[in-house]
Amino acid sequence: MSEIIGIVVISMGVAFDLFGCIGLVRLPDIYNRLQGATKCVTLGTCLILLGVLIHSGGAMGAKALLCAIFILLTSPTGAHALARGAHKSGVKLWEGSVMDKYADDKEGELDR
Amino acid sequence: MANRIFQFLIIFILWLLLTWSLTVQEIIVGVVVALLLSILLSDVFVRGGGKFVQPARYFWFLVYLPLFFYYVFRANFDVAYRVLHPEMPIRPGIVKVRTTLKSDMAKAFLANSITLTPGTLTVDIVGDHLYVHWINIVTEDPQEETEVIVRKFEGYLRRIFE
Known part of the structure; x- marks a missing residue:
């Protein structure tokens, strides 16, 4: 029984990872792509690891759970660092973007 | 001091979960590593250890x-x-x-x-x-x-x- 549930959870994780990758290809600029990549790939990978926990349990399951926690903590941090670095080095937002308060505030600082 | 104790406990529990064995040599190495890390890194890692209780x-x-x-x-x-x-x-x-x-x-x-x-x-x-x-x-x-x-x-x- 736990084997079937594990495989179902792993399949869900793979599906979310797939959506994340489609987002990486389809979305227009780095910031939007990071959105797709972090959200879907984080949950997708966590679900795969959770599936491993349900499927195998024991030592491997404990390690899978720890890895899931590490990914939950580090993946958004990494995305934040990438987005900030991209913005600081002058990567423009997609032309369809509505506003960029971050760039506005940075210009204000330069004027002063 | 409270910071160091809690940091030691966190690292030691992580070590136990990652090795997933309770043999004596694993525990001794775990204690040594956790002690070393908590002494070296207590200033940069956890602040306000009292909040953990x-x-x-x-x-x-x-x-x-x-x-x-x-x-x-x-x-x-x-x-x-x-x-x-x-x-x-x-x-x-x-x-x-x-x-x-x-x-x-x-x-x-x-x-x-x-x-x-x-x-x-x-x-x-x-x-x-x-x-x-x-x-x-x-x-x-x-x-x-x-x-x-x-x-x-x-x-x-x-x-x-x-």
């Missing part, structure tokens, strides 16, 4: 977790919908929101929570202000933006970390 914080953390995972799942279906939709209904931009949280730990968790919840990605934190990339801006009023993005987590995170 207040049970109310764990209670609010347990309340916060289901809420967090609910938003993480919603975020995933949201991204899947936007990505698979033929016209890609996005209206992106970077907005500026204000937080009332004070401690670094709480702000870090708030930024991470914002990144994993529907349509938002924290770009930078300057003082009390967070710059958030929003994939589908629904309002241009800063007050409302703060309301939508930050408020749902702030109360819980304050009870957990401050």
Whole structure:
């Protein structure tokens, strides 16, 4: 029984990872792509690891759970660092973007 | 001192979970490594170790977790919908929101929570202000933006970390 549930959870994780990758290809600029990549790939990978926990349990399951926690903590941090670095080095937002308060505030600082 | 003890315990428990064995040599090496790390790194890692012994914080953390995972799942279906939709209904931009949280730990968790919840990605934190990339801006009023993005987590995170 736990084997079937594990495989179902792993399949869900793979599906979310797939959506994340489609987002990486389809979305227009780095910031939007990071959105797709972090959200879907984080949950997708966590679900795969959770599936491993349900499927195998024991030592491997404990390690899978720890890895899931590490990914939950580090993946958004990494995305934040990438987005900030991209913005600081002058990567423009997609032309369809509505506003960029971050760039506005940075210009204000330069004027002063 | 409290900081070091709690850091030692955290590292030692992590070690036990990762090795998953209770043989004597594993435990001895674990104790040595945890001691060394907690002596070397106590200044950069955990601050306010005394907070670890207040049970109310764990209670609010347990309340916060289901809420967090609910938003993480919603975020995933949201991204899947936007990505698979033929016209890609996005209206992106970077907005500026204000937080009332004070401690670094709480702000870090708030930024991470914002990144994993529907349509938002924290770009930078300057003082009390967070710059958030929003994939589908629904309002241009800063007050409302703060309301939508930050408020749902702030109360819980304050009870957990401050």
